[in-house]
Amino acid sequence: MSQEYQIQPEFGAALRRFLYSQFFGTPAHPTHSFANQTxxxxxxxVGLGFEAARHFYRLDCAKLILAVRSVSKGEAAKEDIVRSVKHRTDGADAIEVWPLDLSSTQSTLDFAERVKADLPRLDVVVENAGINNFSWSVVEDGWEQTIQVNVINTLLLGLALLPKLAQSKARYPDSSPHLEIVSSEVHRFTQFKEVNAPDIYARLNDEKAFVSSDRYNISKLLEVLFVRELVARLNGAAASGPDSKPAQGSTYSGVIITMVNPGLCVSQLDRGMSYVMQIVAGVMRHIVGRSTEVGARTLVYGACAGPESHGEFMSDGQNQEVEKWIYSDLGREVQKKVFEQTLKVLEARKPGLAKEIGL
Structure with a gap:
């Protein structure tokens, strides 16, 4: 495979940024009100999503949808949240548990249709669900599971719900709808050699090309590249140029799209690792990691960020630049290729999706 795109991440700078954030970037306890919001x-x-949901309920959201694979586990999470938030007594009605399995395209599309049909308004979508598989696993659609869950169906759900978020803005002008993709600092730690294949996703779906230690990193880089290009195109630009950032203050029908890095936290993300690797990761999280609750604060900040965060990558509740090469000519070309090939996959799953959101 030719190396047309030779990506050279600045690992040292990325590591320094990561450690500074972990030890000195603790975001404050959120106080922003989400009153009247769905x-x-x-x-x-579990994990970051669970603690973020607890924050949203504590901060007075009107309706909270726990989107989970296991409804029984979701109901247990709901009970825990209701018990812990003492100033509210409406949890039985305010919190609902809906099934969503991102490894299944049908489940993803069904969930989006239910949202459109059953919710009068939609203010915030926090796409937190993700996996970190260290072994090859193929889902029912025939796709490698990490790419299916973290990239394809996460983006499919986000784009399918964009019109609903825009519709809510039109009906409730004082609202500030947000689509938030939970991303990661690890997008900085891959050379993404798969981008040199004629078909990126065919390469990622080839078991012989699977590198377990790099797959999660790639999935998070794909999110970053796609969202940046999506925002640029929705803003009317052909692509993000060299050294450019998404246009601040310009949003898709008032919808603010953010990417949020929660940092290294105590979470359930390691459950796909081998037993030995789980021990190693657990020790690292104990030494460097944040608590799940602290990490979840970043998700709350992303859900109430202003227009200046539209299309931006956020860490510790603030905008942060993505990996440096992404702003270069190389980055522009890679970003465009990733976007166009990803959108092709999404269109195959939901024909007319691009037209529906104005692309």
Whole structure:
């Protein structure tokens, strides 16, 4: 495979940025009110999604949808949240548990249709659900699971719900709808050699090309590249140029699209690792990691960020630049290729999707 795109991440700078954030970037306890808002949090029965959902309920959202694979586990999470937030007594009605399995395209599309049909308004979608598989696994659609869950169906759900978010803005002008993709600092730690294949996704779906230690990193880079290009195109630009950032203050029908890095936290993300790797990761999280609750604060900040965060990558509640090469000519070309090939995959799953959101 030719190396047309030779990506050279600045690993040292990325590591320094990561450590500074972990030790000195703790975001403050959120106090922003979400009164009257309807919020969806995916993967919200455990980990970061669960703690973020607790924050949203504490901060007075009107309706909270826990989007989970296991309804029974979601109901247990709901009970825990209701018990812990003492100033509210409306949890039985305010919190709903809906099934969503991002490894299944049909489940993803069904969930989006239910949102459109059953929710009068939609203010915030926090796409938190994700996996970190260290072994090859193929889902029912025939796709490698990490790419299916973290990239394809996460983006499919986000784009399918964009019109609903825009519709809510039109009906409730004082609202500030947000689509938030939970991303990661690890997008900085891959050379993404798969981008040199004629078909990126065919390469990623080839078991012989699977590198377990790099797959999660790639999935998070794909999110970053796609969202940046999506925002640029929705803003009327052909692509993000060299050294450019998404246009601040310009949003898709008032919808603010953000990417949020929660940092290294105590979470359930390691459950796909081998037993030995789980021990190693657990020790690292104990030494460097944040608590799940602290990490979840970043998700809350992303859900109430202003227009200046539209299309931006956020860490510790603030905008942060993505990996440096992404702003270069090389980055522009890679970003465009990723976007166009990803959108092709999404269109195959939901024909007319691009036209529906104005692309």
């Amino acid at each position: 919020i969806i949090v995916t993967g919200s029965n």
